[in-house]
Amino acid sequence: xxxxxxxxxxxxxxxxxxxxxxxxxxxxxxxxxxxxxxxxxxxxxxxxxxxxxxxxxxxxxxxxxxxxxxxxxxxxxxxxxxxxxxxxxxxxxxxxxxxxxxxxxxxxxxxxxxxxxxxxxxxxxxxxxxxxxxxxxxxxxxxxxxxxxxxxxxxxxxxxxxxxxxxxxxxxxxxxxxxxxxxxxxxxxxxxxxxxxxxxxxxxxxxxxxxxxxxxxxxxxxxxxxxxxxxxxxxxxxxxxxxxxxxxxxxxxxxxxxxxxxxxxxxxxxxxxxxxxxxxxxxxxxxxxxxxxxxxxxxxxxxxxxxxxxxxxxxxxxxxxxxxxxxxxxxxxxxxxxxxxxxxxxxxxxxxxxxxxxxxxxxxxxxxxxxxxxxxxxxxxxxxxxxxxxxxxxxxxxxxxxxxxxxxxxxxxxxxxxxxxxxxxxxxxxxxxxxxxxxxxxxxxxxxxxxxxxxxxxxxxxxxxxxxxxxxxxxxxxxxxxxxxxxxxxxxxxxxxxxxxxxxxxxxxxxxxxxxxxxxxxxxxxxxxxxxxxxxxxxxxxxxxxxxxxxxxxxxxxxxxxxxxxxxxxxxxxxxxxxxxxxxxxxxxxxxxxxxxxxxxxxxxxxxxxxxxxxxxxxxxxxxxxxxxxxxxxxxxxxxxxxxxxxxxxxxxxxxxxxxxxxxxxxxxxxxxxxxxxxxxxxxxxxxxxxxxxxxxxxxxxxxxxxxxxxxxxxxxxxxxxxxxxxxxxxxxxxxxxxxxxxxxxxxxxxxxxxxxxxxxxxxxxxxxxxxxxxxxxxxxxxxxxxxxxxxxxxxxxxxx
Numbered sequence: 001x002x003x004x005x006x007x008x009x010x011x012x013x014x015x016x017x018x019x020x021x022x023x024x025x026x027x028x029x030x031x032x033x034x035x036x037x038x039x040x041x042x043x044x045x046x047x048x049x050x051x052x053x054x055x056x057x058x059x060x061x062x063x064x065x066x067x068x069x070x071x072x073x074x075x076x077x078x079x080x081x082x083x084x085x086x087x088x089x090x091x092x093x094x095x096x097x098x099x100x101x102x103x104x105x106x107x108x109x110x111x112x113x114x115x116x117x118x119x120x121x122x123x124x125x126x127x128x129x130x131x132x133x134x135x136x137x138x139x140x141x142x143x144x145x146x147x148x149x150x151x152x153x154x155x156x157x158x159x160x161x162x163x164x165x166x167x168x169x170x171x172x173x174x175x176x177x178x179x180x181x182x183x184x185x186x187x188x189x190x191x192x193x194x195x196x197x198x199x200x201x202x203x204x205x206x207x208x209x210x211x212x213x214x215x216x217x218x219x220x221x222x223x224x225x226x227x228x229x230x231x232x233x234x235x236x237x238x239x240x241x242x243x244x245x246x247x248x249x250x251x252x253x254x255x256x257x258x259x260x261x262x263x264x265x266x267x268x269x270x271x272x273x274x275x276x277x278x279x280x281x282x283x284x285x286x287x288x289x290x291x292x293x294x295x296x297x298x299x300x301x302x303x304x305x306x307x308x309x310x311x312x313x314x315x316x317x318x319x320x321x322x323x324x325x326x327x328x329x330x331x332x333x334x335x336x337x338x339x340x341x342x343x344x345x346x347x348x349x350x351x352x353x354x355x356x357x358x359x360x361x362x363x364x365x366x367x368x369x370x371x372x373x374x375x376x377x378x379x380x381x382x383x384x385x386x387x388x389x390x391x392x393x394x395x396x397x398x399x400x401x402x403x404x405x406x407x408x409x410x411x412x413x414x415x416x417x418x419x420x421x422x423x424x425x426x427x428x429x430x431x432x433x434x435x436x437x438x439x440x441x442x443x444x445x446x447x448x449x450x451x452x453x454x455x456x457x458x459x460x461x462x463x464x465x466x467x468x469x470x471x472x473x474x475x476x477x478x479x480x481x482x483x484x485x486x487x488x489x490x491x492x493x494x495x496x497x498x499x500x501x502x503x504x505x506x507x508x509x510x511x512x513x514x515x516x517x518x519x520x521x522x523x524x525x526x527x528x529x530x531x532x533x534x535x536x537x538x539x540x541x542x543x544x545x546x547x548x549x550x551x552x553x554x555x556x557x558x559x560x561x562x563x564x565x566x567x568x569x570x571x572x573x574x575x576x577x578x579x580x581x582x583x584x585x586x587x588x589x590x591x592x593x594x595x596x597x598x599x600x601x602x603x604x605x606x607x608x609x610x611x612x613x614x615x616x617x618x619x620x621x622x623x624x625x626x627x628x629x630x631x632x633x634x635x636x637x638x639x640x641x642x643x644x645x646x647x648x649x650x651x652x653x654x655x656x657x658x659x660x661x662x663x664x665x666x667x668x669x670x671x672x673x674x675x676x677x678x679x680x681x682x683x684x685x686x687x688x689x690x691x692x693x694x695x696x697x698x699x700x701x702x703x704x705x706x707x708x709x710x711x712x713x714x715x716x717x718x719x720x721x722x723x724x725x726x727x728x729x730x731x732x733x734x735x736x737x738x739x740x741x742x743x744x745x746x747x748x749x750x751x752x753x754x755x756x757x758x759x760x761x762x763x764x765x766x767x768x769x770x771x772x773x774x775x776x777x778x779x780x781x782x783x784x785x786x787x788x789x790x791x792x793x794x795x796x797x798x799x800x801x
Contacts, residue, residue, distance in 0.1 A: 002241040003174050004038070005155040007259075011175035012186045018155040024181050025159070028468045030168055034158035038240055041099055041124075042147040046070060048091025048118065049142040053083050056110045064112050067091055070143010077114040082132035089133040090119040090146050099125050126152060128235050128245060154240055164455035166363030170261030173452075180432040180469060189259070191372060193379040197223060197390040204269075204333060206396040209280040213303040214315065215399035216338040217279055218370045220378045221269060223331040225249065225387035234384060248384040249325050249332060252377055254356075261452075262336060262365055262373035263357035265305075265313060266381075269331035271323045274308025277333070277394075279315065286311070290318045290353075302347045303339065316344035316361035317353050332381070336374035338367045338401075366452035367401040403436075403448045404457050410443050413463045418478045421470060429469040430462065492595050495697045496578045499597060502632040506625055508576045508599065513557025515580065516547035521556050524679040526649040535584040537591045550582035550591065554598035555650070555688065559680035562602055566683055572603035578693065595693040597667075599625060602686045619655045622669050622687040626659060633700045635661055637737065640730050643668060650676045651688075659691075661699035667691035714745060714772035715780075717787045723800035725754060725763040732765060735797055741786060743778065746770040 005018060014021060022032040049068040056062040056077065063083055065076045069091055076091070083089075093116050096104040104117050121127025121134040124146075140149045147153070159174070167173045172188065179186035197203075203221050208214050227247050229235070234255060235245040241258060245251050253264040269275065282288070282298035288311050289295045296314070298304070303315035312323040316339040325332065344361040348354060371393060378389050408430075410423045421429075427437045427445065436448035449456040456462065467475065500510060518524075522534040536549035551557065554577050565573055576599045582591040604614040605621045623640060630638045640657045648656060648668045656670025669689035677686055723732075733747045750766040758764050769790070771783050794800055 001159045001161050003157040003159055004240040007171050007237055008175050012179045014178050014182050027472055028181050031160040032157050033160045036156055038154040038156050039147045039152045041097055044093045044096035045090050045146045047140045047142050047144045047149050048089055050085055050087045052085050056112055059110050062110055068142045074115040075113055076116045076118055077109040077112050078118045080133040088136040088140055092117040092119050125239050127232055128229050163363055167452045169360050171259050173261055191376040191379050193382055195389050195391040197388045200390040200392045200394055203390055204394055205276040206394045207278045208396050208398055211398040213340045213343040214279045216367055216370050216397040218336045218374045219277055219394045220334045220374050221390040222381055222387045225385040227327050227329050231384055252380045256373055256377045260373045262369050263360050264377050265319050265335040266325055267323045267333045268325055268329045269333045272307040276308050278306040280304055289321045291321055291324055296351050303343050315339050317348050317358045318355055334374050334377050336370045338365055338370055364454035368451050401451055403451055406447045406459055408445050408447050408459050408462045413466055416463055417467050419475055426466055429466050492693055502629055503576045506628055508574045511558055511561045511575045511577045515551050517551045517556045518546045519548045528646055532583050537582050537584040552581050552583055554596050558598055558600045559682055563681045575600045597691040597693050599689040602684055617687055619671055622689055626669055626689050635699045641728055666695040666699055712773055712777045714770050715783055716768050716770050718766055718768050719791050720766040721794055721800040722762050722764050723798045727798055729765055743771040743773055745772045
C-alpha cells in the first residue's frame with residue numbers, strides 16, 4: 001500500500017525525517033518496502049519563459065518557441081493553443097523522465113529541432129488540466145527547479161501490510177500507529193456537515209435479509225449534486241497513492257476509503273427503483289453485470305445489494321453497471337457497510353475479482369466506523385459537488401459486534417518476552433493503541449480491544465503489542481535452557497541421498513514434481529478398482545483441477561516432465577524422482593505415506609556418432625540401469641520375472657518384469673502402454689522402473705563380507721538348450737543357483753534365439769557358467785562332469801533338448 005507523508009501529517013505531527021519514520025514503522029511491524037520522493041520526476045523540469053512563438057510552416061497548430069531556461073535559450077516545438085511570448089511554463093529538459101515512462105530527448109518535428117518540452121499540469125501529474133501548457137506565476141525565475149518554485153514536496157512510503165493488520169489499510173490507521181510509536185496526539189478529521197434536506201427516512205430505507213453476511217448497513221442521501229472534475233487537492237491526494245482521479249463523487253468515495261479504511265459506494269439515487277436498499281443473497285444462476293461490463297453468473301451464497309426490484313451491486317466487491325454514477329447524475333445514495341470477510345472473499349475469488357474494496361472487506365473492517373465514513377463522504381461531496389444532504393443516516397445493524405475482552409498478566413508478559421517492563425508501562429503501551437485497560441490487581445488487567453483490531457483475540461496478541469511498542473531492538477537477547485538430544489537419522493532419508501548419488505552417476509537427472517495430481521489419474525493409469533492406488537485423498541481447496549488429489553504414484557508427475565521436455569525438443573531423457581505417495585485409508589483422517597523411487601528412460605540410449613547410429617532405449621536398457629543400481633548397493637541375486645498379477649496394467653505384457661529380492665517384490669519395470677502415454681500427452685516410447693524404497697532398503701545387506709582375491713584360475717563352459725519359449729530365462733538361471741554347486745561363481749545369458757531351425761513355440765537359450773574352486777585348480781574332467789550333470793538336470797526340469 002502507498003502512503004503519503006503529506007496526507008499523514010493531516011492527522012499526526014511527527015518531528016522526524018522520512019527514513020527515521022520508515023525504520024520506526026518497520027520495527028513496529030509495518031514493513032516499509034520502499035521510500036521515494038513523489039516529485040522526483042521533476043528533477044529536470046524547470047521554470048521556462050517563452051521569448052517568442054512563431055508558427056511552423058504547413059502546420060495548423062505547432063509553434064517554434066524560443067524558451068529562456070535560465071542561462072540558456074532552448075528551441076522547443078509546442079502544439080499547445082496557449083503558448084505565447086511572455087508566458088512562463090514548466091519546461092522539461094533533455095533526460096527528464098515522466099511518471100508514464102516517457103523520456104525527453106532532442107528531436108525534430110516538422111523539420112524543426114526541439115530541445116525540450118513545455119508541459120501541462122496533467123503531464124507532470126501536478127494537476128488535472130490537460131487543455132494546454134501550465135501557466136505559471138510571472139514572479140517565478142526562469143531556470144528555477146519547478147518543484148522548488150511551486151513548493152511541491154511529499155514522501156511516499158510503500159508498506160507491506162500483513163493480512164492480519166487490516167486496521168492499517170488506511171491513512172488514519174498508519175497515523176494511529178505513528179502516534180503510538182512517537183507518543184504524540186492524533187487528530188481525526190472533522191466530519192460535521194450541514195443537513196438542510198428532509199429526513200433521510202422519507203427518501204430511502206434499508207432492509208437486511210442476510211444479517212450473517214451483512215451485520216451493518218448505513219446509507220446517506222444527497223440531492224442536487226453536480227458531477228465534474230475533482231478539485232486539485234483531492235486529485236493530488238489520490239495521484240500520490242497511485243489512484244487515478246475520475247470525478248468528484250467517485251473520487252470522494254476513494255479518498256474516504258483510503259483515509260478511513262472503510263470502503264464506500266455511491267449509487268445514482270434516481271436509478272434505484274423504489275429508492276430503497278435490500279441486502280439479500282443471490283439466487284443460484286442469477287445474472288449480474290458489474291461496472292466493468294462483465295456479466296457474472298452468481299451462486300446462492302453470494303451477497304447482493306439490491307433496490308426495490310433488481311440487484312445493483314456485488315456486496316463488498318463491485319458496483320453494478322445499472323446504477324453507476326454518470327455525467328447526468330444529480331442525486332446520490334452513499335453506501336457504508338460492514339460485510340462478512342468470508343462472504344466477500346468467497347464471492348471475489350469465485351468471480352475472479354480483487355478490488356481495493358474487497359481487499360479490505362476480506363481482511364475485516366471497522367464495524368463501528370461505518371457511520372463516520374458515510375458522514376465524512378457526505379461532507380466532502382457537499383464541498384466538491386454541491387447539493388443538499390438529507391438529515392441523518394439510515395443505520396440498519398441487526399447484529400452487534402462486541403469488543404473482545406482479554407485478561408492479561410504482566411508477569412507472564414515479561415516471562416514470555418524476556419523483559420522487565422513495569423505494570424504501569426504495559427498499561428500505557430496498550431492505551432496508546434486505543435485499548436481499554438482496567439487493572440484487576442497488581443499483576444492482572446482486563447483489556448478491551450477496539451473492534452477494528454481484528455487481529456487481537458488472546459493474551460499473546462496483547463503481548464505482541466507490548467513487544468512492538470517497547471521496541472524489538474530493546475528486548476535483550478537471552479538463550480533458552482535446553483537439553484541437547486541427538487536423534488538418530490532417518491534410514492529412508494539417508495538411503496534417498498545414496499540413491500541420488502548412484503543414479504546421478506548413471507546419468508539420470510532428478511525431477512521434483514508436485515504431490516498433487518488430477519482426480520482421474522488412476523483411470524488414466526488403467527488401475528483396477530481394487531488397486532490401493534485408486535484410494536486418493538482429495539485436496540480441500542485445490543489450485544486447479546490437475547491438482548485435486550494427493551498422488552498415489554510418481555508416474556503422472558514424471559510423465560508430465562517427459563511431455564514438457566519433448567515439447568521443447570529435448571527427447572533423450574533419463575529422469576528419476578524420489579518422493580512420497582499417499583494412500584487414503586478408510587476410517588483414518590491421515591493417509592499411509594510410502595516412499596517411492598521411479599526411473600524413466602525415453603528416446604536414445606546413446607547419441608549418434610561417426611561410430612554408428614543412435615541406439616534407442618529399450619527394456620534391456622532399463623533392466624541394465626536397475627542391475628547397476630542393485631550392484632551399487634551390493635544387492636545380490638535379484639530376480640527378474642514375469643508379472644503374474646494385475647499390479648502394473650499400464651505396462652506392455654511381454655515387455656515388463658517384477659524385481660524380487662530375497663523372496664519379496666521390491667519393484668517393477670517395463671515399457672509403458674501407448675494408450676496410457678497418449679492420455680498423458682507423451683509422444684514417444686517410455687520405459688519405467690518403480691521401487692518401494694523401504695523394500696529396496698531392506699534388501700541392502702547390513703554388512704559386507706570381505707573376500708580375498710581368488711588364488712586359483714576360473715574356467716567357463718556354455719550350455720545351450722531348446723525349451724518352451726514361455727519359460728523365462730531367469731527361471732533357468734534360478735534353477736541352476738538352487739543346485740548349490742560350490743564351484744559355480746557366475747551365470748550369464750549369452751544368447752536367446754527363435755526361428756529356423758528351432759521348432760515353432762520353442763526358443764534356444766545359451767548361457768555361460770563360470771567355475772572356480774577356492775582350494776585347488778580345477779581339472780577339465782572335473783568341470784565337464786559337473787557341467788554335464790547340470791545340463792541333464794535342466795533338460796529333465798524344463799523338458800528341454
